[in-house]
Amino acid sequence: MSTPGRFEILLPYYGDVPLMQDAVRSVLAQDGDDWRLTVVDDGQEPGVPQWFADLADDRVRYFRNEQNLGVTGNFNHCVSLAESEYLVLMGCDDIMHPNYLQVVRAALQRDPEATMVQPGVQVIGSDGLPYDTLGDRTKRKLYAPKGPDRALLGGQELALSLLRGNWLYFPSICWRTDAVKRFGFRADLGVIQDLALVIDLLVDGATLAITPEVCFSYRRHAESESSAKAFTGQRFTEAKRFFLETADRLDAFGWPTAAKASRLHLSSRLHALTLLPGAAKHAGRPGVGAMLRHSLGSR
Known part of the structure; x- marks a missing residue:
């Protein structure tokens, strides 16, 4: 070896x-x-x-x-x-x-x-x-x-x-x-x-x-983009938790502009919007609801 x-x-x-x-x-x-x-x-x-x-x-x-x-x-x-x-x-x-x-x-x-x-x-x-x-x-x-x-x-x-x-x-x-x-x-x-x-x-x-x-x-x-698991919203729940925790952390660290971007996490929310058609097809109303909640920033 x-x-x-x-x-x-x-x-x-x-x-x-x-x-x-x-x-x-x-x-x-x-x-x-x-x-x-x-x-x-x-x-x-x-x-x-x-x-x-x-x-x-x-x-x-x-x-x-x-x-x-x-x-x-x-x-x-x-x-x-x-x-x-x-x-x-x-x-x-x-x-x-x-x-x-x-x-x-x-x-x-x-x-x-x-x-x-x-x-x-x-x-x-x-x-x-x-x-x-x-x-x-x-x-x-x-x-x-x-x-x-x-x-x-x-x-x-x-x-x-x-x-x-x-x-x-x-x-x-x-x-x-x-x-x-x-x-x-x-x-x-x-x-x-x-x-x-x-x-x-x-x-x-x-x-x-x-x-x-x-x-x-x-x-x-x-x-993988068409799998039902991709549209359950679980990954976006994790993402939202990470971004909000990181925003608080970076505010305390003295990086306010990075903290603001993390709190907004716009790209993640836009990604959820692009998955709406697939969510409707593969996960039905619960999938659509999960995508909408994340894209609109709802807690």
Whole structure:
């Protein structure tokens, strides 16, 4: 088994086996000897342990959880296993382009103090082809920062930007390991835990380096948008609680403009409006009511 290099690529896994295998192969295509892949299997799909055994690649560690930890629990377990200076918490159906680590290394050379690196991302669908959604177009045009393609961002300005509309692609981000370990992912959040971690880090003084080179494919599944669970309103109840708590926290911290954006959480409310037709189709009156309550800001 290899010793940890500079980068620990963590793959919390549950679900589709072929997509996970494609994700693993994309990591194995990275250059250099300064990285290691750690896969933490939170499922029970048959044949997966044997596939990794047959892979016989000393750059790869594979673990299967004895019991299901859930999304946030497995995220935190993955982080606990990281031993490198930097980590990537990659989606098990996403794809690293062969230049991913090249791009990240260059960004860290330019901005060695950065806590996070957000590289350029291509969004793909279930079939692996480019997939441009209204949400992703809105991220690019309304919420992502305007200005230089490469920049080091932080403080209230970045918090304000992300609370207006979270334009980050969480699985593509490279993080400073010690910073993530210091805070971890909140166990009481199951959907918005990535933004919560970023806000924790920004309040702690963290910075984000952005660079435009596309080196990661982030997968969106159209079918997930049509599932009844997506329209129950549960995720928006969690989001509203997070945004209102964060608003109070940032007011007390002395970031009033970011607090105002969090209290308004306009992009989250607009997103609920876009789901109204699907809620009517898949969840009926309760789904429509949940979407309307969130979009109108009702408690």
